[in-house]
Amino acid sequence: MSATSQSRKHGKSRRAHRVLIAGAGLATIGALVAALPAVAGPEKDDKHGKGSTVDVQLLSFNDFHGNLEPPTGSSGEVVESHADGTTEKIKAGGVEYLASSLRTARKGHPFSVTAAAGDLIGASPLLSGMFHDEPTVEAMNKLDLDVTSVGNHEFDEGAAELARIQNGGCHPKDGCYEEGRKFKGADYPYLAANVTNEKTGKPVLAPYWVWEEKGVKVGFIGVTLEGTPNIVSAEGVKGLKFHDEIETVNKYADILDKQGVKSIVTLIHEGGLPASTSYNYDCDSPSGGSGISGPIVNIAKGISPKVDALVTGHTHNAYACTIPDPSGNPRMVTSASSFGRLYTDTTLTYDRRTKDIVRTSVKSANHVVNRTQTPAKDMTDLIGAWNKLAAPISNRSVGYISADIQGPGILTRPPETPLGDLIADAQLAHAKSLDPKAVVALMNPGGIRADLVYKASGLEGDGVVTYGEGFTVQPFSNTVNLIDLTGAQLVTALQQQVSGVNTASPKFLQISDGLTYTVDLTKTGVDRVVVDSIKLNGAALDPAATYRVATNNFLAGGGDGFAELGKGKNPLVGGDDLKAFTDYLTANSSATAPIAPPKADRITVVK
Numbered sequence: 001m002s003a004t005s006q007s008r009k010h011g012k013s014r015r016a017h018r019v020l021i022a023g024a025g026l027a028t029i030g031a032l033v034a035a036l037p038a039v040a041g042p043e044k045d046d047k048h049g050k051g052s053t054v055d056v057q058l059l060s061f062n063d064f065h066g067n068l069e070p071p072t073g074s075s076g077e078v079v080e081s082h083a084d085g086t087t088e089k090i091k092a093g094g095v096e097y098l099a100s101s102l103r104t105a106r107k108g109h110p111f112s113v114t115a116a117a118g119d120l121i122g123a124s125p126l127l128s129g130m131f132h133d134e135p136t137v138e139a140m141n142k143l144d145l146d147v148t149s150v151g152n153h154e155f156d157e158g159a160a161e162l163a164r165i166q167n168g169g170c171h172p173k174d175g176c177y178e179e180g181r182k183f184k185g186a187d188y189p190y191l192a193a194n195v196t197n198e199k200t201g202k203p204v205l206a207p208y209w210v211w212e213e214k215g216v217k218v219g220f221i222g223v224t225l226e227g228t229p230n231i232v233s234a235e236g237v238k239g240l241k242f243h244d245e246i247e248t249v250n251k252y253a254d255i256l257d258k259q260g261v262k263s264i265v266t267l268i269h270e271g272g273l274p275a276s277t278s279y280n281y282d283c284d285s286p287s288g289g290s291g292i293s294g295p296i297v298n299i300a301k302g303i304s305p306k307v308d309a310l311v312t313g314h315t316h317n318a319y320a321c322t323i324p325d326p327s328g329n330p331r332m333v334t335s336a337s338s339f340g341r342l343y344t345d346t347t348l349t350y351d352r353r354t355k356d357i358v359r360t361s362v363k364s365a366n367h368v369v370n371r372t373q374t375p376a377k378d379m380t381d382l383i384g385a386w387n388k389l390a391a392p393i394s395n396r397s398v399g400y401i402s403a404d405i406q407g408p409g410i411l412t413r414p415p416e417t418p419l420g421d422l423i424a425d426a427q428l429a430h431a432k433s434l435d436p437k438a439v440v441a442l443m444n445p446g447g448i449r450a451d452l453v454y455k456a457s458g459l460e461g462d463g464v465v466t467y468g469e470g471f472t473v474q475p476f477s478n479t480v481n482l483i484d485l486t487g488a489q490l491v492t493a494l495q496q497q498v499s500g501v502n503t504a505s506p507k508f509l510q511i512s513d514g515l516t517y518t519v520d521l522t523k524t525g526v527d528r529v530v531v532d533s534i535k536l537n538g539a540a541l542d543p544a545a546t547y548r549v550a551t552n553n554f555l556a557g558g559g560d561g562f563a564e565l566g567k568g569k570n571p572l573v574g575g576d577d578l579k580a581f582t583d584y585l586t587a588n589s590s591a592t593a594p595i596a597p598p599k600a601d602r603i604t605v606v607k
Contacts, residue, residue, distance in 0.1 A: 052353060053349050053352065053361075054111055054216050054350045055109075055111065055347050056216060056263075057105070057106070057112040057347060057348075058113055058114075058218075058311075058344075058345075058346040058347075059102055059112065059114045059346075060114070060116060060267075060311045060336060060343065061098070061116055061117075061336040061342065062116055062117035062311070062313030062336055063119040063120075063338035063339065064136065064140075065119055065120070065122065065153065066121055066124020066125055066127070066135070066136045067095070067128075068094070068095045068128055068136060068139055069095075069125065070094030070097070070371060071341070072450065072451065073404060074406070074451060075093075075451065076092065076341070077090060077091060077092065078090050078092045078318070078337060078341050078368055079277050079279065080278060080279060080368070081276070081278035081281060087278060091370070092341035092342065092368050092369050093339050093340045094340065094369070094371065094375070095139045095379050095382075095383070096375030096376050096379040097340075097370065097375055097376075098143065098340040098343065098369045099142065099143040099376035099379045100373050100376045101343055101367065101369045102114060102144070103143075105345055110213075111213055111350075113146050113213075113218065114143075115145075115220060115265065115267055116140075116148035116267065116313075117148070117149050117269055117311045117313035117314075117335070118149045118150050118152075118153075118224055118314070119151030119269060119313060119338075120136060120140060120148055121133035121136050121137070121153065121165065122151070122152075122153025122155075122157075125450070125472040126390060126393075126394050126467070126471035126472060127387060127394070128386075129471060130471065131177055132157070132171050132174065134171075137186050140187075141184075142378055142379065145188045146211060147188050147189055147209050147211070149190070149191050149222030149267035150192045150205065150222065150269065151269035151313060152228040152269065152314070154190065155232050155237055156232060156233070156236050157236065158235060158236050158238065159239065160172075162205070164183075164185070165185065165186060165190070166189070166190050168182065168184045169182070169183060170182060178389070189205075190222070191205060191206055191207060191209060191220065191223075192205035192222060192223070192224065193207030193223050193249070194223040194226065194243040194248035195224065195240055195242055195243075196241050197239065198240060198241050204240065207221065207222070208220060208221045209222075215352070216352070217355065218261075218264070218265060218350070219256040219264045220264075220265050220266075221252045221253065221256070222268075223245050223249060223266070223267070224268075225245065225269055225314060226243060226244055227501065230501060230560065233557065233559070234557050245299050245303075246299055246302040246303055249303050249307060250304040253303075253307050254306070257306050260355065261355075262306075262354060262356040262357075263350055263356055264306055264307045265307070265309050265310070265348075266310045268299070268310055268312050268313075269314050270314050271294060271313055271315035271317060271335050272293060272297060272312065272317065272333070273315060273505070274317050274318065274321070275293075277317075280365075281318075283320075284321060284322050292319055292321045292333070296312050296323075297323060300331065301324060301325070303325065304325075304326070307325075308332075308359060309332045309333070309357070309364075310333045311334055311335075311344070313338075315335070316337060317335055317337060318336060318337040318366050319333070320344060320364040320366055321333050331359065332364050334364050336366055337366070340369055341368070341369055342366045342367060342368060342369060343366070343369060344365070344366050345364070345367060346362065346363070346364040347362065348362060390468070393467055394466060394468030394471075395466055395468065396466060396467045397464050397467075398466065398582040398585050398586055399464075399465040399584075399585025399589040400585075400594035401463055401595050402454070402463060402596045403454050403596065404451055404452065404453055404454050405418045405419045405422060405595075405598075406418055406451045406597070407419035407423075407445075407448040407450065407451050407473065408448050414605055415605060416508065416510065416511070417600055418597040418598045418599070418600045419451060420443060420448060420510025421512075422452075422595070422597075422598055423473075423474070423510060424441045424442065424511050424512040424513075425584070426583075426584035426585075427441040427443060427480045427551075427552070427577065427580055428441035428512040428513070429580070430480050430550070430574060430575060430583070431480060431482050431574060435548055435572065438482055439514065440511070440512055440515050440536060440549055441480075441512040441549070442509045442510070442511060442565070443511075443551075443552070443555075444507065444552070444559065444560050444562075445507055445508060445509070446560060447474065447476060447552060447554065447577075448473060449473060450472045450473050451473075452465060452473060463591075463594050470581055470582045470585070473581070474577055475578075476577070477576060477577075477578070478554055478577045479553045480550055480574040480575060480576075480577050481550070481551055481552065481553050481572065482548055482550055482572040483548075483565070483569065483570065483571050483572075484547070484568055485547055485564075485569075486543065486544060486545065486546055486547070487542045487543045489564050489568075491529075491541060491543070492564040493564040494509070494517065494534065495526040496561055498525065498526065498528045498529060499526045500561050500563070501561035502561045507561065508603070512550075514537045515536050516602050516603070518603070518604040518606060519604070519605050520606040521606060521607050522606060522607065533604070553573070
């Protein structure tokens with residue numbers, strides 16, 4: 001059976017199992033999120049379901065971010081460790097291969113459910129992003145995703161747009177993209193247990209969902225990180241309140257338990273930092289111990305023992321670790337990196353007598369979505385159809401580069417990156433065209449979603465940068481804004497890279513030419529930014545002087561923990577950040593004089 005025909009094809013009206021969804025008809029801001037109906041589909045072969053225990057296969061992934069086509073550069077690789085201590089980089093990802101991997105994995109598993117932990121959409125490449133991620137939702141429907149939590153990026157365009165993603169309908173501004181074709185919405189429920197309407201106090205989407213197959217029930221609770229308002233534009237979370245992850249999960253775990261659902265999985269868009277970048281690192285090995293740190297550790301330790309496993313995301317890392325629950329018992333916590341490069345296969349042994357998961361039998365591992373397998377034809381066709389619509393815009397040349405230009409990316413890299421420098425320089429150039437007094441630009445690393453890759457792809461030639469590639473790098477449709485900051489405020493902003501909400505996981509701003517300083521990683525807190533080293537065009541900052549600073553509107557609103565940038569005076573809203581970037585590439589490169597990767601020598605790092 002081919003990868004395509006293997007699909008279970010359970011849409012809204014024809015699911016292969018019964019579903020129960022909480023929160024039917026819960027209101028969003030200006031939209032109503034309708035819960036999916038509980039329907040019965042055809043029964044599967046029961047040959048594996050007659051014993052006292054049943055193995056339920058849980059397939060999961062996270063942080064897909066609309067990467068329908070195989071991601072490029074380091075974003076399209078995973079690191080694999082070998083027994084001899086060597087490592088290997090493997091090309092991975094692309095929805096054609098993710099679908100094939102999941103369909104192959106399901107074979108021989110009549111009790112199989114597929115779940116995700118948020119950020120399936122948002123910050124997407126052009127093929128999905130320019131169509132408000134409708135192509136990705138259609139792909140998720142085709143690969144039979146059963147349920148997902150929301151992530152912070154599901155709120156990039158606000159609650160009303162998220163309701164449209166769930167329920168369908170043409171985009172309110174852009175309309176339908178093909179005549180006679182209406183977007184149907186997601187076949188799978190989005191869960192948002194800890195996101196409520198500020199006015200009503202009610203969840204904006206269903207808080208939980210129950211999967212059922214031949215009497216076997218597994219409940220799923222979905223939450224996003226409480227700090228979502230800090231990393232999403234104010235407009236995207238307007239009218240919403242985000243609650244504590246632990247308290248919310250425990251509340252709904254009790255509700256499910258009272259309903260007789262004893263087997264519970266939490267889908268949580270918050271994650272951890274493994275001790276190794278290898279996807280197959282054994283973080284529970286005797287030598288490795290508990291090889292994971294970060295926010296998910298304390299959250300996992302606080303979530304009720306009634307929850308049997310946690311599928312996590314947000315940090316774009318790969319791990320399958322056990323973290324003790326409040327009773328001290330080990331509990332599986334997983335994450336499948338990002339961009340569809342991995343999927344996690346977890347075995348949950350369900351006891352029919354207790355209706356609970358046998359914790360000691362839970363096994364989990366991440367698997368590579370390799371590109372050597374046969375791609376799923378239905379996904380190839382889907383990509384082709386949307387590419388046909390996108391081609392006139394996507395393939396337009398906007399500039400030339402002489403080599404790969406790497407950005408902050410998803411792997412461990414220095415605080416400063418060549419692509420970060422290039423984007424900051426582009427934003428400063430745009431700012432100067434609006435106000436000649438502009439002297440420096442600051443760019444948030446999370447806003448840079450991919451590397452610029454030299455090697456040819458599609459219709460382009462080597463070194464040609466297309467509009468589609470630029471969109472993949474900067475997909476947020478932010479504006480380049482100007483604000484006045486004092487020298488003292490600039491220092492504080494640089495210190496906020498390594499303090500406050502960024503203490504544990506620093507967010508180093510990418511800076512334009514002319515600003516230099518030293519980061520001392522041997523120190524802690526704000527002392528890691530060496531104040532005496534900060535220079536602008538060779539001169540020390542005057543704490544009392546006023547400087548004209550360019551940032552995107554996200555940072556200008558205090559996003560990513562940079563509250564000081566939100567205090568800027570005399571704001572001026574400039575043009576689109578992507579246009580500023582592509583205009584800079586066009587103005588400063590040609591086929592005979594391509595842009596070389598910047599040296600990334602503006603920040604000195606002491607280790």
